[in-house]
Amino acid sequence: MIGRKAPVVLLGAAALAAAPGLALATTKGKTRTVSVNDNYYGPSKLTVHVGDTVKWHWADDETDVHDVKLSKAPSGVKKFQSDPLAAGDEFKRKLTKAGTYKIICTFHEEEMSMTVTVKKLPTSK
16 A cells, blocks of 8 residues: 555645646736826726736836825835836836735825725735
């Protein structure tokens, strides 16, 4: 009996050895890009999942200076703000808590804002 179980045990060990790589691939999160344009973010509304990264990218021809400031967030989330940036620059932030995030440009608060909704990851059954 021991002889027959050994291949099964080895096969199981090989599967477990491969599993950590697979688990990391599924929990890493996605990166979603928001364009920073002349006084607006595109899109102005974005939905992502917990663990996803939002990357704001200034167009190469964007000469106006803008920033990305978290003005309102779920309880316990540390506020963040980018430096003033322009053409070709990028700023990114990983969002780790579900809820609604309000983003503004401090130079153009009236017209330049966006909402990011972060949803919990779907549970597998």
